Amino acid sequence: GEDVEQSLFLSVREGDSSVINCTYTDSSSTYLYWYKQEPGAGLQLLTYIFSNMDMKQDQRLTVLLNKKDKHLSLRIADTQTGDSAIYFCAETNAGNNRKLIWGLGTSLAVNP
Amino acid sequence: NAGVTQTPKFQVLKTGQSMTLQCAQDMNHEYMSWYRQDPGMGLRLIHYSVGAGITDQGEVPNGYNVSRSTTEDFPLRLLSAAPSQTSVYFCASSYISHNSPLHFGNGTRLTVT
Numbered sequence: 414g415e416d417v418e419q420s421l422f423l424s425v426r427e428g429d430s431s432v433i434n435c436t437y438t439d440s441s442s443t444y445l446y447w448y449k450q451e452p453g454a455g456l457q458l459l460t461y462i463f464s465n466m467d468m469k470q471d472q473r474l475t476v477l478l479n480k481k482d483k484h485l486s487l488r489i490a491d492t493q494t495g496d497s498a499i500y501f502c503a504e505t506n507a508g509n510n511r512k513l514i515w516g517l518g519t520s521l522a523v524n525p
Numbered sequence: 526n527a528g529v530t531q532t533p534k535f536q537v538l539k540t541g542q543s544m545t546l547q548c549a550q551d552m553n554h555e556y557m558s559w560y561r562q563d564p565g566m567g568l569r570l571i572h573y574s575v576g577a578g579i580t581d582q583g584e585v586p587n588g589y590n591v592s593r594s595t596t597e598d599f600p601l602r603l604l605s606a607a608p609s610q611t612s613v614y615f616c617a618s619s620y621i622s623h624n625s626p627l628h629f630g631n632g633t634r635l636t637v638t
Contacts, residue, residue, distance in 0.1 A: 444624055455529070455615055455629030456568075463624070501568070511556055511575070511621065512583075517567040 415439040419502050419516035426524050431489040433519045435502030438483065445478065447487045448501040450518070456501060459487070489521075497523045527551050531616050531630035538606040538637045546601040546633050548616030554628070555621040557599040558583070559591065561612040562632075568615070574599055575621060606637045 417437045425431045437445070443464050448456040462469045462476045462485070469476045475488040485504075489496055502516040532547045550557065558573035560583075570583030574593040588610060590602040599618075603610060613634050617627040 446626065448627075453631075455631045456617075456627070457629070458626040461624070461626060511573070511619070512570065513627070515568045517565070 415504075415514045417502055417504055417514050417516040419500075419519045421517065422520050422522070424522045424524060425492050427492060427494060429492055431487075431492045431496065431521055431523075433487045433489075433500050433502075433521065435485040435487075435516055436483055437485065437502070437504050437514070439504055439506055439514065440483070441506040442483075442504045443506045444504065445476075445485050446501075446503045446505075446513070447474075447476065447485075448503065450499045450501065452498075459500075492521075492523050494523045494525060497521055529616055529618055529628050529630035531614075531633050533633060534631070536633060536635050538603075538635065540607060540637060542606050543602070543604050544606065546603075546614055546616075546635070548599045548601065548618075548630060549597050550599075550616075550618040550628070551597065552618065552628065553596060554618035554625075555596070556625075557593065557616065557618045558627070559589070559599070559601045560615045560617060561585065562615060563612050571601065571614075603635075606635075608637045611635060611637045 446461040447459040450456045473490045477486045499518040501518045503513040529550045559571040560568045572591040574580045616630045619625040619627045
């Protein structure tokens with residue numbers, strides 16, 4: 414079946430950039446998403462990218478998509494302690510009735 | 526805006542008991558779904574619905590029932606709770622179009638002893 418993989422942990426210093434990586438196997442993927450989960454809360458959509466785009470920028474967030482390698486990354490500039498959370502990558506394709514394939518999440522720790 | 530509301534926030538059950546986890550959304554979303562989140566397992570889809578009167582199974586439907594009598598509500602029923610159902614449960618909803626993001630509730634933490 415289709416799969417999405419992420420590294421489980423990332424630790425950065427406050428003010429540095431964070432880069433969270435994700436790889437996926439679905440060659441028919443149409444939308445790729447980044448969600449953020451803070452402790453004790455549900456998941457919140459951060460950003461998404463359509464599969465015909467290479468890059469999307471939204472304030473401190475930059476999403477890069479390499480469709481050939483099926484690699485997605487989320488860069489957070491000037492990382493703050495409030496960015497500490499779990500970040501989930503997910504993908505879907507047009508033919509699967511809105512089913513998302515989720516990664517296991519990357520736990521980002523921001524150290525002061 | 527309320528968004529997606531889940532109740533209760535916490536619940537402890539004994540093995541064999543039944544209960545219903547409630548989920549309501551006020552965004553007129555056609556699509557609603559239930560996930561469970563377990564350490565090391567990520568998010569797994571239990572059941573979903575693409576509209577009132579329509580439900581379908583996800584990856585891990587066994588032990589759970591759902592119904593969708595209205596657009597707003599999508600309750601999840603555990604008929605006979607088992608310790609393996611100890612988890613955090615999330616309800617999520619969206620419009621039916623593929624680029625519509627999922628909106629999540631804050632979760633129900635269920636412990637079955």
